[in-house]
Amino acid sequence: xxxxAARSFSTSPxxxxxxxxxxxxxxxxxxxxxxxxxxxxxxxxxxxxLRGAPGVAADVSHVPxxxxxxxxxxxxxxxxxxxxxxxxxxAGVPRKPGMTRDDLFNTNASIVRDLAKAAADYAxxxxxxxxxxxxxxxxxxxxxxxxxxxxxxxxxxFGVTTxxxxxxxxxxxxxxxxxxxxxxxxxxxxxxxxxxxxxxSQTKHKNLSEETRDALIxxxxxxxxxxxxxxxxxxxxxxxxxxxxxxFAGAVLNGLAGEQDVVEPTxxxxxxxxxxxxxxxxSKVTLGVExxxxxxxxxxxxxxxxxxxxxxxxxxxxxxxKGVDFVKQNP
Ligand code: NAD
Ligand code: LMR
Numbered sequence: 001x002x003x004x005a006a007r008s009f010s011t012s013p014x015x016x017x018x019x020x021x022x023x024x025x026x027x028x029x030x031x032x033x034x035x036x037x038x039x040x041x042x043x044x045x046x047x048x049x050l051r052g053a054p055g056v057a058a059d060v061s062h063v064p065x066x067x068x069x070x071x072x073x074x075x076x077x078x079x080x081x082x083x084x085x086x087x088x089x090x091a092g093v094p095r096k097p098g099m100t101r102d103d104l105f106n107t108n109a110s111i112v113r114d115l116a117k118a119a120a121d122y123a124x125x126x127x128x129x130x131x132x133x134x135x136x137x138x139x140x141x142x143x144x145x146x147x148x149x150x151x152x153x154x155x156x157x158f159g160v161t162t163x164x165x166x167x168x169x170x171x172x173x174x175x176x177x178x179x180x181x182x183x184x185x186x187x188x189x190x191x192x193x194x195x196x197x198x199x200x201s202q203t204k205h206k207n208l209s210e211e212t213r214d215a216l217i218x219x220x221x222x223x224x225x226x227x228x229x230x231x232x233x234x235x236x237x238x239x240x241x242x243x244x245x246x247x248f249a250g251a252v253l254n255g256l257a258g259e260q261d262v263v264e265p266t267x268x269x270x271x272x273x274x275x276x277x278x279x280x281x282x283s284k285v286t287l288g289v290e291x292x293x294x295x296x297x298x299x300x301x302x303x304x305x306x307x308x309x310x311x312x313x314x315x316x317x318x319x320x321x322k323g324v325d326f327v328k329q330n331p
Pocket of ligand 1: 092094130132135
């Protein structure tokens with residue numbers, strides 16, 4: 001109560017935010033919840049899962065930062081969401097070896113649809129960050145649900161592609177023998193296989209041999225498979241994803257708080273290729289007090305990258321349509 005009263009009379013953005021994590025009991029959800037507890041902009045952390053969230057909340061709540069943490073099971077979803085400024089969704093099943101992210105669609109589409117319905121009802125103004133795969137389809141699912149409820153705000157819906165950005169920094173640094181902290185790679189397109197397009201020509205490593213370049217791009221595109229195979233049936237990336245999710249949610253909070261020049265690549269409702277039928281696309285986005293402040297164009301591409309983007313767009317059109325059709329057929 002106090003927070004919303006203070007915010008409505010304030011002319012500058014508030015520095016106190018409620019964040020809800022849906023799927024907080026899972027492999028990503030648990031470390032992500034810990035990392036959000038460490039974010040000083042978060043004053044209220046709501047951890048929701050079908051099971052286990054109260055335990056995670058009790059555990060995380062002992063970390064001495066200035067926020068309250070509460071865990072919720074299904075009957076508490078409304079309370080968990082109400083008043084949220086940012087909702088992060090890692091709920092859903094992960095891959096096993098031999099599966100593509102698209103193979104998760106049948107299970108995760110309805111999970112995401114139902115959580116989106118609740119978010120539309122109880123926190124229609126929140127910024128919603130989707131981690132659940134397949135991101136290329138789950139983000140359009142959320143958009144369709146919000147549209148059907150008359151509360152769609154394209155500035156506040158994000159597919160989290162930050163793990164591709166993290167991997168690109170790391171893998172480039174391994175090839176170039178540099179510190180990954182100094183490697184900034186823009187990754188555009190979507191979040192699966194060939195829809196992941198790292199723009200290496202825009203880094204200081206534009207003169208790699210074709211063989212090295214192609215191997216690097218392939219590793220960034222299929223980095224998720226490395227983890228799925230190594231975990232051998234026990235799931236996919238969780239710890240690196242928690243770091244990526246916390247970085248992205250932190251950037252959204254920085255934008256909401258009015259900080260300047262907050263830029264992250266993310267999969268959003270984008271004008272860049274709408275005339276070609278690609279309604280969502282990941283590119284660098286400046287984050288601001290309203291969510292998306294500016295969507296950056298891709299900048300100068302090599303002819304090879306032009307070709308990769310072309311292929312990515314073809315797959316994205318299919319992935320996006322699958323999400324949209326799912327909600328139309330299963331409202
Ligand atoms: P996990 O199985 O460890 O955890 C998922 C959690 O979601 C579980 O605790 C489960 O109880 C919960 N859940 C399921 N249905 C729910 C519902 N209706 N409401 C609330 N909670 C629900 O899986 P994980 O390893 O944490 O992965 C979660 C998802 O994130 C997967 O779909 C995975 O593919 C995806 N992922 C995305 C990225 C990315 O870069 N965007 C990276 C890694 C994983
Ligand atoms: C990743 O990129 O690690 C995630 O999307 C999980 C997966 O299935 O690979």
